[in-house]
Amino acid sequence: MNENPTGGLRRGEFGWFDAGRRARIGIPEAVFAAGKGDAALVEMIEFALEGEGPVLVTRLDPERWGLIADRADWLAFPPIAEGEPYVTLVARPLPRTGPKRVAILAAGSSDRVMALEARAVLTALGVDSHLVLDCGVSALKRTLVALDETSDAEVYIVLAGFEGALATVVAASVAQPVIGVPTSVGYGVARGGETAMASMLASCSQGLMVMGIDNGFGAACAALRIVGTRST
Structure with missing residues (x-):
């Protein structure tokens, strides 16, 4: 893996993960699961989990849950269940602050x-x-x-x-x-x-x-x- 220390980029076999995005725009990069192979999905999620902020995984086929279930303490929207077209996962959510x-x-x-x-x-x-x-x-x-x-x-x-x-x-x-x-x-x-x-x-x-x-x-x-x- 090569890392750009100034831009927060993590580069792996299957692509790049922008670890510095939240620092720039206030919103972290999400891992878009649909269309990624199993190895690519796991690699990008591992990159996302290397940081300290919130982690988002979108459009995850529930049948692939076993690949990543033990990699973090996930919140799932909706909860993992048979029949859902996809779920969105969150790890390390920020605490709720203020009246927003x-x-x-x-x-x-x-x-x-x-x-x-x-x-x-x-x-x-x-x-x-x-x-x-x-x-x-x-x-x-x-x-x-x-x-x-x-x-x-x-x-x-x-x-x-x-x-x-x-x-x-x-x-x-x-x-x-x-x-x-x-x-x-x-x-x-x-x-x-x-x-x-x-x-x-x-x-x-x-x-x-x-x-x-x-x-x-x-x-x-x-x-x-x-x-x-x-x-x-």
């Missing part, structure tokens, strides 16, 4: 795994979150209850598939920053999240920010930039 809070609203329970990906990233950086599932606009009363429950949030992350309307409704209802995440949930012309993404991008609610399809990780990183991470 991010609301995560998921239009349907089918958006749960993407929502928990966002929650995992926030947990790793010590930022509290309030998750409300199944509060989409098909039953607007649920949306109103969710908005009331999360009125103290500094930022909203809103996940929705189908036509993606929840993000527009939330952005039209609150003054806080709103980050929309279109999800690949829905029938027919929902087209794997493309319709929800187009709807959010075309929203008439001013200032709605939109991530890529199913990108709960990116939404949480955007929220962390808004609430600030360096003090944590």
Whole structure:
């Protein structure tokens, strides 16, 4: 292994790990598990665990859990269980500090795994979150209850598939920053999240920010930039 002592880069057989990223931008590099072979996955996780800060592993197939289970004291979002498409892992989360809070609203329970990906990233950086599932606009009363429950949030992350309307409704209802995440949930012309993404991008609610399809990780990183991470 070669290491760049000034940039915090760790280089191995299968690639580089940016150990200095949190020092630069306040958010650590995550190990993206999907598409990596077993040896590459283990190598990158070992690099991440060499440091002292929080460790994130995203898009891990639960069937590969045995490869890394004993390498750290992991928190899993959702908990490791049969049938989940993927999980997000956190090791060494920072302690929660201050009143920072991010609301995560998921239009349907089918958006749960993407929502928990966002929650995992926030947990790793010590930022509290309030998750409300199944509060989409098909039953607007649920949306109103969710908005009331999360009125103290500094930022909203809103996940929705189908036509993606929840993000527009939330952005039209609150003054806080709103980050929309279109999800690949829905029938027919929902087209794997493309319709929800187009709807959010075309929203008439001013200032709605939109991530890529199913990108709960990116939404949480955007929220962390808004609430600030360096003090944590």
